[in-house]
Amino acid sequence: MDDRAKKKKQVDWVTFIISGGLLVLFVIASVFNEKLVGKWISESFTFTAKYFGAFWQVLLLVMFVIGLILAFSKYGQVRLGKIERPENGNFRWIAMILCTLLASGGGVFWAAAGPMYHYLTTPPLFTGIEEGTMAAAFPAMAQSYLHWGLHGVG
Structure with missing residues:
Protein backbone atom coordinates (compact mmCIF):
# COMPACT_ATOMS: atom_id res chain seq x y z
CA MET A 1 0.00 0.00 0.00
CA ASP A 2 1.45 3.37 -0.97
CA ASP A 3 1.58 6.45 1.28
CA ARG A 4 -1.45 8.15 -0.31
CA ALA A 5 -3.67 5.13 0.32
CA LYS A 6 -2.46 4.92 3.93
CA LYS A 7 -3.20 8.62 4.50
CA LYS A 8 -6.66 8.23 3.02
CA LYS A 9 -7.54 5.46 5.49
CA GLN A 10 -6.19 7.24 8.57
CA VAL A 11 -8.58 9.04 10.90
CA ASP A 12 -7.56 12.31 12.52
CA TRP A 13 -8.51 11.21 16.04
CA VAL A 14 -7.93 14.58 17.67
CA THR A 15 -10.38 16.30 15.33
CA PHE A 16 -12.80 13.38 15.51
CA ILE A 17 -12.82 13.31 19.33
CA ILE A 18 -13.14 17.09 19.71
CA SER A 19 -15.97 17.49 17.18
CA GLY A 20 -17.69 14.26 18.18
CA GLY A 21 -17.28 15.10 21.86
CA LEU A 22 -18.86 18.51 21.41
CA LEU A 23 -21.74 16.94 19.52
CA VAL A 24 -22.27 14.31 22.21
CA LEU A 25 -22.12 16.98 24.96
CA PHE A 26 -24.70 19.07 23.09
CA VAL A 27 -27.05 16.10 22.73
CA ILE A 28 -26.65 15.11 26.40
CA ALA A 29 -27.23 18.70 27.54
CA SER A 30 -30.33 18.87 25.30
CA VAL A 31 -31.73 15.66 26.76
CA PHE A 32 -31.26 16.77 30.37
CA ASN A 33 -32.13 20.47 30.11
CA GLU A 34 -33.83 21.39 26.85
CA LYS A 35 -34.87 24.86 28.01
CA LEU A 36 -31.35 25.84 29.04
CA VAL A 37 -29.88 24.68 25.72
CA GLY A 38 -32.66 26.50 23.88
CA LYS A 39 -31.85 29.65 25.84
CA TRP A 40 -28.13 29.30 24.99
CA ILE A 41 -28.93 28.88 21.31
CA SER A 42 -31.29 31.88 21.28
CA GLU A 43 -28.80 34.09 23.12
CA SER A 44 -25.95 32.98 20.84
CA PHE A 45 -28.01 33.69 17.75
CA THR A 46 -29.05 37.10 19.07
CA PHE A 47 -25.43 37.95 19.91
CA THR A 48 -24.08 36.92 16.51
CA ALA A 49 -26.89 38.64 14.62
CA LYS A 50 -26.41 41.84 16.62
CA TYR A 51 -22.63 42.05 16.40
CA PHE A 52 -21.81 40.17 13.18
CA GLY A 53 -24.98 40.35 11.07
CA ALA A 54 -23.94 43.33 8.97
CA PHE A 55 -20.39 41.97 8.67
CA TRP A 56 -21.68 38.65 7.29
CA GLN A 57 -23.91 40.44 4.78
CA VAL A 58 -21.04 42.61 3.57
CA LEU A 59 -18.74 39.58 3.49
CA LEU A 60 -21.28 37.68 1.38
CA LEU A 61 -21.53 40.58 -1.05
CA VAL A 62 -17.73 40.88 -1.27
CA MET A 63 -17.37 37.13 -1.93
CA PHE A 64 -20.04 37.33 -4.64
CA VAL A 65 -18.25 40.24 -6.34
CA ILE A 66 -14.89 38.44 -6.10
CA GLY A 67 -16.50 35.34 -7.63
CA LEU A 68 -17.88 37.39 -10.53
CA ILE A 69 -14.52 39.07 -11.10
CA LEU A 70 -12.74 35.71 -11.14
CA ALA A 71 -15.38 34.12 -13.36
CA PHE A 72 -15.16 36.84 -16.00
CA SER A 73 -11.39 37.33 -15.84
CA LYS A 74 -8.71 35.15 -17.44
CA TYR A 75 -8.94 32.85 -14.40
CA GLY A 76 -12.49 31.92 -15.34
CA GLN A 77 -11.09 29.94 -18.27
CA VAL A 78 -8.72 27.81 -16.17
CA ARG A 79 -9.38 24.10 -16.60
CA LEU A 80 -9.33 21.81 -13.62
CA GLY A 81 -8.35 18.24 -14.29
CA LYS A 82 -7.15 16.52 -17.45
CA ILE A 83 -10.45 16.22 -19.33
CA GLU A 84 -10.20 18.01 -22.68
CA ARG A 85 -13.90 18.79 -22.98
CA PRO A 86 -16.00 19.14 -19.80
CA GLU A 87 -18.78 16.61 -19.37
Whole structure:
Protein backbone atom coordinates (compact mmCIF):
# COMPACT_ATOMS: atom_id res chain seq x y z
CA MET A 1 0.00 0.00 0.00
CA ASP A 2 1.45 3.37 -0.97
CA ASP A 3 1.58 6.45 1.28
CA ARG A 4 -1.45 8.15 -0.31
CA ALA A 5 -3.67 5.13 0.32
CA LYS A 6 -2.46 4.92 3.93
CA LYS A 7 -3.20 8.62 4.50
CA LYS A 8 -6.66 8.23 3.02
CA LYS A 9 -7.54 5.46 5.49
CA GLN A 10 -6.19 7.24 8.57
CA VAL A 11 -8.58 9.04 10.90
CA ASP A 12 -7.56 12.31 12.52
CA TRP A 13 -8.51 11.21 16.04
CA VAL A 14 -7.93 14.58 17.67
CA THR A 15 -10.38 16.30 15.33
CA PHE A 16 -12.80 13.38 15.51
CA ILE A 17 -12.82 13.31 19.33
CA ILE A 18 -13.14 17.09 19.71
CA SER A 19 -15.97 17.49 17.18
CA GLY A 20 -17.69 14.26 18.18
CA GLY A 21 -17.28 15.10 21.86
CA LEU A 22 -18.86 18.51 21.41
CA LEU A 23 -21.74 16.94 19.52
CA VAL A 24 -22.27 14.31 22.21
CA LEU A 25 -22.12 16.98 24.96
CA PHE A 26 -24.70 19.07 23.09
CA VAL A 27 -27.05 16.10 22.73
CA ILE A 28 -26.65 15.11 26.40
CA ALA A 29 -27.23 18.70 27.54
CA SER A 30 -30.33 18.87 25.30
CA VAL A 31 -31.73 15.66 26.76
CA PHE A 32 -31.26 16.77 30.37
CA ASN A 33 -32.13 20.47 30.11
CA GLU A 34 -33.83 21.39 26.85
CA LYS A 35 -34.87 24.86 28.01
CA LEU A 36 -31.35 25.84 29.04
CA VAL A 37 -29.88 24.68 25.72
CA GLY A 38 -32.66 26.50 23.88
CA LYS A 39 -31.85 29.65 25.84
CA TRP A 40 -28.13 29.30 24.99
CA ILE A 41 -28.93 28.88 21.31
CA SER A 42 -31.29 31.88 21.28
CA GLU A 43 -28.80 34.09 23.12
CA SER A 44 -25.95 32.98 20.84
CA PHE A 45 -28.01 33.69 17.75
CA THR A 46 -29.05 37.10 19.07
CA PHE A 47 -25.43 37.95 19.91
CA THR A 48 -24.08 36.92 16.51
CA ALA A 49 -26.89 38.64 14.62
CA LYS A 50 -26.41 41.84 16.62
CA TYR A 51 -22.63 42.05 16.40
CA PHE A 52 -21.81 40.17 13.18
CA GLY A 53 -24.98 40.35 11.07
CA ALA A 54 -23.94 43.33 8.97
CA PHE A 55 -20.39 41.97 8.67
CA TRP A 56 -21.68 38.65 7.29
CA GLN A 57 -23.91 40.44 4.78
CA VAL A 58 -21.04 42.61 3.57
CA LEU A 59 -18.74 39.58 3.49
CA LEU A 60 -21.28 37.68 1.38
CA LEU A 61 -21.53 40.58 -1.05
CA VAL A 62 -17.73 40.88 -1.27
CA MET A 63 -17.37 37.13 -1.93
CA PHE A 64 -20.04 37.33 -4.64
CA VAL A 65 -18.25 40.24 -6.34
CA ILE A 66 -14.89 38.44 -6.10
CA GLY A 67 -16.50 35.34 -7.63
CA LEU A 68 -17.88 37.39 -10.53
CA ILE A 69 -14.52 39.07 -11.10
CA LEU A 70 -12.74 35.71 -11.14
CA ALA A 71 -15.38 34.12 -13.36
CA PHE A 72 -15.16 36.84 -16.00
CA SER A 73 -11.39 37.33 -15.84
CA LYS A 74 -8.71 35.15 -17.44
CA TYR A 75 -8.94 32.85 -14.40
CA GLY A 76 -12.49 31.92 -15.34
CA GLN A 77 -11.09 29.94 -18.27
CA VAL A 78 -8.72 27.81 -16.17
CA ARG A 79 -9.38 24.10 -16.60
CA LEU A 80 -9.33 21.81 -13.62
CA GLY A 81 -8.35 18.24 -14.29
CA LYS A 82 -7.15 16.52 -17.45
CA ILE A 83 -10.45 16.22 -19.33
CA GLU A 84 -10.20 18.01 -22.68
CA ARG A 85 -13.90 18.79 -22.98
CA PRO A 86 -16.00 19.14 -19.80
CA GLU A 87 -18.78 16.61 -19.37
CA ASN A 88 -21.27 19.33 -18.39
CA GLY A 89 -21.72 22.76 -19.94
CA ASN A 90 -22.15 26.04 -18.07
CA PHE A 91 -25.95 25.87 -18.02
CA ARG A 92 -25.89 22.38 -16.46
CA TRP A 93 -23.32 23.41 -13.85
CA ILE A 94 -25.34 26.47 -12.83
CA ALA A 95 -28.53 24.36 -12.69
CA MET A 96 -26.81 21.72 -10.54
CA ILE A 97 -25.43 24.31 -8.13
CA LEU A 98 -28.76 26.10 -7.75
CA CYS A 99 -30.69 22.87 -7.28
CA THR A 100 -28.19 21.62 -4.73
CA LEU A 101 -28.37 24.85 -2.73
CA LEU A 102 -32.15 24.86 -2.84
CA ALA A 103 -32.43 21.18 -1.90
CA SER A 104 -29.96 21.37 0.96
CA GLY A 105 -31.52 24.33 2.72
CA GLY A 106 -35.06 24.46 1.43
CA GLY A 107 -36.12 21.00 0.42
CA VAL A 108 -34.51 19.08 3.24
CA PHE A 109 -35.22 21.33 6.19
CA TRP A 110 -37.08 24.58 5.69
CA ALA A 111 -39.73 23.30 3.29
CA ALA A 112 -41.30 21.56 6.27
CA ALA A 113 -39.90 23.48 9.22
CA GLY A 114 -40.58 26.97 7.85
CA PRO A 115 -44.37 26.68 7.59
CA MET A 116 -44.55 24.86 10.94
CA TYR A 117 -42.44 27.53 12.62
CA HIS A 118 -44.56 30.35 11.22
CA TYR A 119 -47.71 28.43 12.19
CA LEU A 120 -46.57 28.15 15.82
CA THR A 121 -45.02 31.64 15.92
CA THR A 122 -47.08 34.03 13.82
CA PRO A 123 -44.90 36.29 11.63
CA PRO A 124 -44.65 39.92 12.79
CA LEU A 125 -46.60 41.21 9.79
CA PHE A 126 -49.64 39.20 10.90
CA THR A 127 -50.06 40.45 14.47
CA GLY A 128 -53.35 39.71 16.15
CA ILE A 129 -53.69 36.19 14.73
CA GLU A 130 -53.67 33.48 17.37
CA GLU A 131 -50.75 31.07 16.98
CA GLY A 132 -51.47 27.42 16.25
CA THR A 133 -54.99 28.00 14.93
CA MET A 134 -56.45 27.46 11.48
CA ALA A 135 -56.27 31.21 10.94
CA ALA A 136 -52.49 31.05 11.54
CA ALA A 137 -52.02 28.51 8.72
CA PHE A 138 -52.57 31.08 5.97
CA PRO A 139 -49.97 33.62 7.22
CA ALA A 140 -47.54 30.74 7.83
CA MET A 141 -47.76 29.61 4.23
CA ALA A 142 -47.66 33.21 2.98
CA GLN A 143 -44.44 33.84 4.89
CA SER A 144 -42.93 30.58 3.62
CA TYR A 145 -43.80 31.43 0.01
CA LEU A 146 -42.29 34.87 0.54
CA HIS A 147 -39.01 33.22 1.60
CA TRP A 148 -38.83 30.33 -0.85
CA GLY A 149 -41.32 30.84 -3.68
CA LEU A 150 -43.18 27.94 -5.22
CA HIS A 151 -40.21 25.57 -5.54
CA GLY A 152 -39.12 25.66 -1.88
CA VAL A 153 -42.49 24.94 -0.31
CA GLY A 154 -44.17 22.55 -2.62
